[in-house]
Amino acid sequence: MKILIIEDDPLHRVYLRDAITEALPECDLVIEADNGLAGEKLAREHTATHIVMDLQMSTRTGIEAARTIWRERPETAILFWSNYSDEAYVRGVSRIVPEGAAYGYVLKTASEGRLKLALRGIFIEGQCVIDREVRGLQQKSLGQRGGFTDSEYEVLVDIALGLTDRAIARRRNLSLRSVQNRLQQLYEKLDIYRATSPEADTATYNLRARAVSVALLRKLLNVSALEQAEVELGDWMTRR
Amino acid sequence: MKILIIEDDPLHRVYLRDAITEALPECDLVIEADNGLAGEKLAREHTATHIVMDLQMSTRTGIEAARTIWRERPETAILFWSNYSDEAYVRGVSRIVPEGAAYGYVLKTASEGRLKLALRGIFIEGQCVIDREVRGLQQKSLGQRGGFTDSEYEVLVDIALGLTDRAIARRRNLSLRSVQNRLQQLYEKLDIYRATSPEADTATYNLRARAVSVALLRKLLNVSALEQAEVELGDWMTRR
DNA sequence: CAATGAAGTGCGGGAAACCGCAATATGTGG
DNA sequence: CCACATATTGCGGTTTCCCGCACTTCATTG
Numbered sequence: 001m002k003i004l005i006i007e008d009d010p011l012h013r014v015y016l017r018d019a020i021t022e023a024l025p026e027c028d029l030v031i032e033a034d035n036g037l038a039g040e041k042l043a044r045e046h047t048a049t050h051i052v053m054d055l056q057m058s059t060r061t062g063i064e065a066a067r068t069i070w071r072e073r074p075e076t077a078i079l080f081w082s083n084y085s086d087e088a089y090v091r092g093v094s095r096i097v098p099e100g101a102a103y104g105y106v107l108k109t110a111s112e113g114r115l116k117l118a119l120r121g122i123f124i125e126g127q128c129v130i131d132r133e134v135r136g137l138q139q140k141s142l143g144q145r146g147g148f149t150d151s152e153y154e155v156l157v158d159i160a161l162g163l164t165d166r167a168i169a170r171r172r173n174l175s176l177r178s179v180q181n182r183l184q185q186l187y188e189k190l191d192i193y194r195a196t197s198p199e200a201d202t203a204t205y206n207l208r209a210r211a212v213s214v215a216l217l218r219k220l221l222n223v224s225a226l227e228q229a230e231v232e233l234g235d236w237m238t239r240r
Numbered sequence: 241m242k243i244l245i246i247e248d249d250p251l252h253r254v255y256l257r258d259a260i261t262e263a264l265p266e267c268d269l270v271i272e273a274d275n276g277l278a279g280e281k282l283a284r285e286h287t288a289t290h291i292v293m294d295l296q297m298s299t300r301t302g303i304e305a306a307r308t309i310w311r312e313r314p315e316t317a318i319l320f321w322s323n324y325s326d327e328a329y330v331r332g333v334s335r336i337v338p339e340g341a342a343y344g345y346v347l348k349t350a351s352e353g354r355l356k357l358a359l360r361g362i363f364i365e366g367q368c369v370i371d372r373e374v375r376g377l378q379q380k381s382l383g384q385r386g387g388f389t390d391s392e393y394e395v396l397v398d399i400a401l402g403l404t405d406r407a408i409a410r411r412r413n414l415s416l417r418s419v420q421n422r423l424q425q426l427y428e429k430l431d432i433y434r435a436t437s438p439e440a441d442t443a444t445y446n447l448r449a450r451a452v453s454v455a456l457l458r459k460l461l462n463v464s465a466l467e468q469a470e471v472e473l474g475d476w477m478t479r480r
Numbered sequence: 481c482a483a484t485g486a487a488g489t490g491c492g493g494g495a496a497a498c499c500g501c502a503a504t505a506t507g508t509g510g
Numbered sequence: 511c512c513a514c515a516t517a518t519t520g521c522g523g524t525t526t527c528c529c530g531c532a533c534t535t536c537a538t539t540g
Contacts, residue, residue: 009348011251108249151487162450165527166442178488180528187528202406206496207528209448210402216463217470223456223463230457391517405497415519420498427498446526447498 006039006053023116036060074098088225246279246293263356276300314338
């Protein structure tokens with residue numbers, strides 16, 4: 001059994017390697033890559049089917065690497081081992097996981113025991129192992145209560161990129177008014193109103209800018225999701 | 241000689257401890273804190289004058305911790321050991337360093353040799369040791385060329401928080417028009433114009449939203465700087 | 481099939497953002 | 511003191527944002 005580690009912090013890499021050899025004696029080979037791109041390459045060369053990776057790497061995000069790897073071999077088991085439980089990451093992962101693939105999401109703050117348990121669960125038992133902290137987000141983001149629909153998330157990203165209502169309408173094939181409707185729902189759910197307390201003589205917040213701000217502060221968005229969206233936007237702009 | 245480590249990642253903590261004991265045999269005591277708040281407390285109790293800390297911690301940012309520590313004892317030598325060289329961090333640090341204090345800024349990607357050299361330079365020789373990658377930013381941010389003045393940076397933060405022009409004017413004691421002028425300079429420097437290529441029939445970007453976006457993408461702003469600014473804004477709002 | 485509800489669209493208007501122009505500080509060096 | 515650059519302010523006007531209101535789809539359900 002062969003396991004591929006994709007992780008850019010060398011300290012975390014040796015920690016992972018140790019945890020793996022202890023938790024999985026049936027593993028006889030551990031390969032390592034220190035960025036997403038190299039990870040994709042190694043996965044292809046070794047036809048790796050068991051991978052542990054960080055999200056948030058320089059040359060290629062974990063999400064991106066996982067997507068191309070899963071596109072080539074959807075049965076690959078991947079454990080995401082990440083510092084953060086931002087909604088943007090969780091949403092990004094659950095958006096790309098193929099039907100029936102075994103995967104996991106555990107935080108780096110988890111104990112060594114939890115990590116080892118997840119390793120066995122995913123790679124031996126073929127289960128999905130998701131940390132409780134992350135699980136909470138996942139529920140919320142897919143279910144209704146307080147969560148966001150995909151279309152709301154879309155406009156959130158679009159205004160975060162700085163697009164005008166009109167540009168969003170063009171991009172998403174909607175009327176201007178529909179875009180504005182979605183924005184209003186978004187403002188509603190983000191609770192942008194309730195803004196300032198005392199004399200409401202003049203508004204203190206620009207709604208769209210404020211929405212981006214609170215989305216960032218509440219970890220609904222993060223910068224690497226933004227980077228991703230930026231290149232997608234670039235594609236779209238040149239394509240037309 | 242006593243050294244205080246403030247760092248939330250346990251792996252990095254032991255790595256640091258090892259590097260310190262190897263590079264500084266004259267050091268006979270190493271104390272550790274795993275967040276900024278605990279770090280402040282330990283610094284006070286031990287009257288620590290030699291500190292190595294991470295920026296980017298949960299309970300209290302490195303910047304915040306350093307500020308209170310330096311306020312109490314400005315001659316403290318602090319080495320910032322960070323993952324990122326975002327302009328927001330560099331600007332934050334150089335904003336709070338007291339006159340004549342020894343400090344350093346080295347990236348976690350630096351070799352162990354560089355780290356040890358910095359440790360000796362700062363704690364023994366009383367020098368300032370700043371990594372080249374960081375140095376570049378520092379030049380740019382303080383000097384003119386392409387850099388931002390403090391007032392431009394201020395409005396950048398304000399629009400990132402979602403404030404309206406009027407609200408910014410009130411907060412900074414300026415006229416509405418002055419705020420708008422600063423914004424235009426900001427847009428100029430961020431190169432927001434040059435935006436879309438072919439048919440400029442309608443604008444594709446909302447300037448203020450786009451400005452925040454590119455500032456984030458170019459690491460002129462980051463989320464923890466935003467969080468910081470958000471609480472300052474909260475203070476200001478209640479105070480009036 | 482009628483009823484209910486959710487999402488999209490058009491119209492209209494008030495508020496904010498964006499910006500050119502010009503007058504007035506403020507300040508720095510000769 | 512004057513000359514010059516820089517920053518601030520006011521005015522006016524266009525564009526975009528924000529949103530209430532009314533109408534249309536379209537799907538779900540009893």
